[in-house]
Amino acid sequence: MYYPIMIELDHKKVVVFGGGRVAYRKCEAILKCGAKVSIISKEFIEDFYLLEKKYSDFCILIKDKYQQEYIHDCYLVVAATSSNQTNQEISQCCKQRKILCNVVNSLEKCDYIVPSMVRRGDLLISVSTSGKSPFLSQKIKKELEKKYPQEYEEYLNFLGQIRNKVLQTNKTQEEKRKILKEILNFSLEELKEWM
Numbered sequence: 001m002y003y004p005i006m007i008e009l010d011h012k013k014v015v016v017f018g019g020g021r022v023a024y025r026k027c028e029a030i031l032k033c034g035a036k037v038s039i040i041s042k043e044f045i046e047d048f049y050l051l052e053k054k055y056s057d058f059c060i061l062i063k064d065k066y067q068q069e070y071i072h073d074c075y076l077v078v079a080a081t082s083s084n085q086t087n088q089e090i091s092q093c094c095k096q097r098k099i100l101c102n103v104v105n106s107l108e109k110c111d112y113i114v115p116s117m118v119r120r121g122d123l124l125i126s127v128s129t130s131g132k133s134p135f136l137s138q139k140i141k142k143e144l145e146k147k148y149p150q151e152y153e154e155y156l157n158f159l160g161q162i163r164n165k166v167l168q169t170n171k172t173q174e175e176k177r178k179i180l181k182e183i184l185n186f187s188l189e190e191l192k193e194w195m
């Protein structure tokens with residue numbers, strides 16, 4: 001059974017192998033979290049060059065085939081080449097160096113797997129099928145996107161502000177808990193009026 005965690009990637013060094021659609025999806029998600037990403041591949045799809053522009057201080061594209069020297073002093077690795085043999089070598093190298101590696105073509109070789117995600121600011125809803133059906137994860141994600149629209153970002157920010165205020169009062173622990181639970185019965189508009 002998998003144990004879910006949220007990893008702080010800000011300014012951490014991540015190495016991704018592969019320059020296709022799957023590597024691109026992984027890189028985009030990792031770059032959004034503020035990591036420094038080196039991407040090594042024999043070829044890159046066009047979108048990578050836009051990504052390199054957008055995250056110029058955080059992203060470097062290296063046109064080369066896999067070599068183990070690239071796996072040095074890094075925090076996370078993604079093996080996303082189309083060569084099963086290469087992905088396996090990357091996985092082995094990471095094991096020796098005790099670096100966590102995601103292997104996109106082999107669940108068994110993964111030290112960690114990536115869930116499907118709905119982000120609304122600081123609200124993160126993630127879905128995983130433990131590798132059984134990534135398409136089901138994607139389907140459930142789409143359902144959740146409808147149930148939790150963009151407004152949840154502002155709503156959560158507001159709840160956070162109210163929580164800080166309530167925690168600063170000299171009410172009892174029990175009273176604070178009661179208020180923080182009850183405010184969830186109100187919509188953003190109602191809370192704004194109330195404040």
Ligand SMILES: C[C@@]1(CC(=O)O)C2=NC(=C\c3[nH]c(c(CCC(=O)O)c3CC(=O)O)Cc3[nH]c(c(CC(=O)O)c3CCC(=O)O)/C=C3\N/C(=C\2)[C@@H](CCC(=O)O)[C@]3(C)CC(=O)O)/[C@H]1CCC(=O)O
Nearest residue numbers: 104105106107113114115116128129130131133134135137
């Ligand atoms: C959620 C998402 C996140 C992401 O990739 O960031 C993700 N896969 C996504 C899409 C997707 N993946 C696949 C297809 C093609 C259709 C199909 O085959 O079903 C599509 C659809 C598409 O591409 O649109 C095929 C596939 N996936 C894996 C294997 C290898 C294997 O099973 O061993 C193969 C077969 C490869 C082959 O045979 O060639 C493995 C993994 N894929 C995972 C995550 C991890 C488990 C997540 C979970 O528990 O559900 C895990 C274990 C490892 C990992 O990658 O972390 C992302 C949805 C993005 C979104 O939310 O929109």
Ligand SMILES: NC(=O)c1ccc[n+]([C@@H]2O[C@H](COP(=O)([O-])OP(=O)(O)OC[C@H]3O[C@@H](n4cnc5c(N)ncnc54)[C@H](O)[C@@H]3O)[C@@H](O)[C@H]2O)c1
Nearest residue numbers: 018019020021022041042043065066081082083086104105
């Ligand atoms: N985990 C997932 O979510 C998921 C989803 C779909 C497919 N897959 C699997 O992911 C893999 C990649 O899929 P894709 O669509 O991105 O493939 P792709 O063929 O578009 O891209 C593969 C990339 O790997 C590079 N490459 C190949 N050998 C290399 C080497 N030795 N060193 C460096 N780079 C090398 C190629 O140049 C290419 O850029 C496939 O094995 C596929 O089965 C995984």
